[in-house]
Structures are given as C-alpha cells and as structure tokens.
Amino acid sequence: MTEAGNLVERWRRHLALDRRRSTHTVRAYVATAERLVAFLEEHRGGPVTTAMLSGLEQADLRAFLTVRRMDGLGNVSAARELSAVRGFLKFVGGEDARVPLLKGPRVKRGLPRPVSPDEAVALAQDIAETAREQWIGARDWAVLLLLYGAGLRIGEAMGLTGAVLPFAETLRVTGKRGKTRIVPLLPKVREALEQYVAMCPFAMERDEPLFRGARGGPLSPALIRRAVQGARGRLGLPERTTPHALRHSFATHLLGRGADLRSLQELLGHASLSSTQIYTQVDAAHLLDIYRNAHPRA
The missing domain is CATH 1.10.443.10 (Intergrase catalytic core)
Known part of the structure; x- marks a missing residue:
C-alpha cells in the first residue's frame, strides 16, 4: 500500500472507530480524501506523501475545488467537500497541522426559506x-x-x-x-x-x-x-x-x-x-x- 493509501485507510479507521461516525459519513469523507490524493498525484506530478499534504497551499485547495466544481458540484456540496478536506489534512498533520485558510463557496440568497x-x-x-x-x-x-x-x-x-x-x-x-x-x-x-x-x-x-x-x-x-x-x-x-x-x-x-x-x-x-x-x-x-x-x- 502506498503512503497516501495508508493515510486514507487510517483516516477511515479514525472516523469509524475513534469518532464513531455513521457509515454514510465515513464513506463520503474517505471518498473525498481519495479524490484529493488522486488530484494531487496529477497536479503535483508525483506520489502523495505526508509531507506534501502537510505543506499544501491555498492555491492547491482552490485548484482541487475548481476541478470538483467542473464535475457539477453545487455550492453546498462543494462546501462539504472542503470541510472534509480540512478534516483529513488536520488528521494527517496532527496537533501541529497547518491547514490552508480558504473560504467556502457562497450560497445564493433569495427569498426567506428553510435550511435544506x-x-x-x-x-x-x-x-x-x-x-x-x-x-x-x-x-x-x-x-x-x-x-x-x-x-x-x-x-x-x-x-x-x-x-x-x-x-x-x-x-x-x-x-x-x-x-x-x-x-x-x-x-x-x-x-x-x-x-x-x-x-x-x-x-x-x-x-x-x-x-x-x-x-x-x-x-x-x-x-x-x-x-x-x-x-x-x-x-x-x-x-x-x-x-x-x-x-x-x-x-x-x-x-x-x-x-x-x-x-x-x-x-x-x-x-x-x-x-x-x-x-x-x-x-x-x-x-x-x-x-x-x-x-x-x-
């Protein structure tokens, strides 16, 4: 198993066993981590390591979100994707994690309506x-x-x-x-x-x-x-x-x-x-x- 694959598997176990998240949440968050790794392998042109993930910049996350938006991701889903990415990077970096600050997409305002x-x-x-x-x-x-x-x-x-x-x-x-x-x-x-x-x-x-x-x-x-x-x-x-x-x-x-x-x-x-x-x-x-x-x- 690659270093990135091992990190994703540890993330999955952390969510399921330590955080006791639901099966749906674990599946969604792990899928996001896998998408981020696949993107970075192409974006950075090499294998993804702990050091690389710990040193990501705003531009890297912005590029990742741009690709996801091109896949048809809506504002709320894109914001959730970014939240999952932050959680994964924080897990990889531990207590000293440095997660790039990046604002999520804004939800279009309209008539007063309930939270979906x-x-x-x-x-x-x-x-x-x-x-x-x-x-x-x-x-x-x-x-x-x-x-x-x-x-x-x-x-x-x-x-x-x-x-x-x-x-x-x-x-x-x-x-x-x-x-x-x-x-x-x-x-x-x-x-x-x-x-x-x-x-x-x-x-x-x-x-x-x-x-x-x-x-x-x-x-x-x-x-x-x-x-x-x-x-x-x-x-x-x-x-x-x-x-x-x-x-x-x-x-x-x-x-x-x-x-x-x-x-x-x-x-x-x-x-x-x-x-x-x-x-x-x-x-x-x-x-x-x-x-x-x-x-x-x-």
Missing part, C-alpha cells in the same frame, strides 16, 4: 468534526439534530435533564410558560443522543442538565450559536442559517409533506394557531422559488 436537509446535515457534521474533543462533537451533533429532527427551541434543548433517560420513542419537553408537550424522537436523533450520553465524561444525574459544558456545568446556548456561526462561515451558508432556523426548517418540511396545522402546532408548542400559520407563508415562498427556477415559462 443537506445544509442542516452539513452544518451539524462540520461542527461535530471541528470540536476539540470527541464527546463535545457528539454533544453538538445531538443538540443540532434535536433542533432539526424534533423542532425544539435551543432553550428547550438546554433545559433537558437526566430525567429524560433512558430515551424512548418520544420526549417530554418543557417550553415557554412552563407548557409541556410530547415530541417524537426519530431513530437517528435518538441514536445521536444515546451516543452523546455514552461518551459524556460527566454523570447523568436526574436533576442535572443533559447537555454539559466542557467543565461539566450547564451548556450555554451561546456556545451552540457561536459554533453554528463558525460552521456557517466555513460552509458558505447564508446568515439565515441559525439554530432557530433549524426549528423553522423542521416545521416547514413537515408542512410540505402534508402535516396539518393543528398537529404542527402541538409539535412546536405554539400557544396560538396563528403562530403556526406563518409556516404556510414560508412554505408557499419556498414553492414559488422552486417554480421560478424550474418552470420553462417562469
């Missing part, structure tokens, strides 16, 4: 991958999946305690004005929560916060907001991509799939149906955007 599923997943993956410790990455991944997969407000997620353990198919959430509601937990969301709990170094007491900060205290919503802001910049996502936007996306996507307003009102914990009706306007704007971009007479 691809954008939501890319955001959560980037934040998890760049966390300073594995359990913190698992924590942030679980928090963001709760916002997008269960429609929680960030304050509601931070308000969960060890009393919710063990996780079941539903979760009892306390919202505004102390109102409680039951939300379903999708298998992927429950899996992310269970993985975080298994990796968290602090005991999960019934009356203690479920989500902990680095020193064991309650996790501050500001940390999640800052993490989202950083990932948003790295991935080239628009400023509308915030933790609360993930909750909006949850609602809009459900409505687009046929959920009725009353059910959506219960899932979101809205006191008034009028608060929920705003999502019909957002969904209509999103559909109009799709129509204008796709219809030949638009």
